[in-house]
Amino acid sequence: MEYDQLKLENQLCFPVYAASRLIIREYQPFLDKLGITYPQYLVLMVLWETDEITVNEISGKLILNTNTVTPLLKRMEALGLIKRVRSNSDERKVLISLSDKGKKMREKAASIPLQLIEKINDESIDLNILMELKNTLNSLISLLDKPRKG
Amino acid sequence: MEYDQLKLENQLCFPVYAASRLIIREYQPFLDKLGITYPQYLVLMVLWETDEITVNEISGKLILNTNTVTPLLKRMEALGLIKRVRSNSDERKVLISLSDKGKKMREKAASIPLQLIEKINDESIDLNILMELKNTLNSLISLLDKPRKG
DNA sequence: AAAAAATATATCGCATGCGATATATTTTTT
DNA sequence: AAAAAATATATCGCATGCGATATATTTTTT
Numbered sequence A, B: 001m002e003y004d005q006l007k008l009e010n011q012l013c014f015p016v017y018a019a020s021r022l023i024i025r026e027y028q029p030f031l032d033k034l035g036i037t038y039p040q041y042l043v044l045m046v047l048w049e050t051d052e053i054t055v056n057e058i059s060g061k062l063i064l065n066t067n068t069v070t071p072l073l074k075r076m077e078a079l080g081l082i083k084r085v086r087s088n089s090d091e092r093k094v095l096i097s098l099s100d101k102g103k104k105m106r107e108k109a110a111s112i113p114l115q116l117i118e119k120i121n122d123e124s125i126d127l128n129i130l131m132e133l134k135n136t137l138n139s140l141i142s143l144l145d146k147p148r149k150g
Numbered sequence C, D: 001a002a003a004a005a006a007t008a009t010a011t012c013g014c015a016t017g018c019g020a021t022a023t024a025t026t027t028t029t030t
Helices: A013-034 A038-049 A055-062 A066-078 A100-109 A112-121 A127-149 B013-034 B038-049 B055-062 B066-078 B100-109 B112-121 B127-149
Strands: A082-086 A094-098 B082-086 B094-098
Touching: A013 A038, A013 A100, A013 A112, A013 B013, A013 B038, A013 B127, A038 A055, A038 A066, A038 A094, A038 A100, A038 B013, A055 A066, A055 A094, A066 A082, A094 A100, A112 A127, A112 B127, A127 B013, A127 B112, A127 B127, B013 B038, B013 B100, B013 B112, B038 B055, B038 B066, B038 B094, B038 B100, B055 B066, B055 B094, B066 B082, B094 B100, B112 B127
Parallel strands: none
Antiparallel strands: A082 A094, B082 B094
């Protein structure tokens, strides 16, 4: 029997998995300056776009389970980046909003995406190809994330 | 100032990160049957291709730090999937090789890649686009992994 | 209206994943 | 040859990430 399918180089998942970790490593020095982790940065990006949303909405946008997001948000609250308040209209919900510190961090973070692009683009890889990459991944994500939403 | 760069939808990293987790979730039911995790499956794939290699070589192929790989291998040894033996020629090295159980698992795993492809292809996304995706990610990986090697 | 189902968070346990650091061995430098 | 540097693993601590499960609240069913 042929086992070529089981070779690392023939896998689709491995490159996605490895690239994910490597790109996050590139973020590390910038995030270290802000004293936050990559998932915390993602939460902030969500809140900078839409402040005052529920735990569930955040976990939906980041495609993370609530049992990952709840402790993440608690750590962010402890860091003074966000506030967690039970909703009055629906006591099951917890509303997440930015603290002043969390709001101010937006300015410090503003330069990160461009610096990342420079870091990557600086060498060999065409930006258009990266845009295609993004599109394909987004198709894949909406395909695989369907079961959660449907 | 414009903050569009800080929107989730405009990021490259987030789709890679989310896709990685979602694809691994697709593997989960198949790996559960074998009683292994995704990183463990990766180690096995490396060993099925080249048995008897060092911890360092495995961590290099998987682009993981040794402080991730060492405990991973210890768990795999506890599961009876691999053997860990100090090298005689160089006492710093630890040689990792497959146990009978680890070797036999190859047959059970042989059908996984195809099943995954069917699961994804079954709907809407062209396989050629996925091959391009793989190529772009591999370029990105060799770019970002350079500092480790160079 | 009471019971059942659904929804929203949260807790627990375990496996990564990694920065910082330690230890043993080998190689290189002086 | 002794000292210094490099190499290969390993340990520690902390932050995810998730399956299983618990709890409180709201909505739906009967």
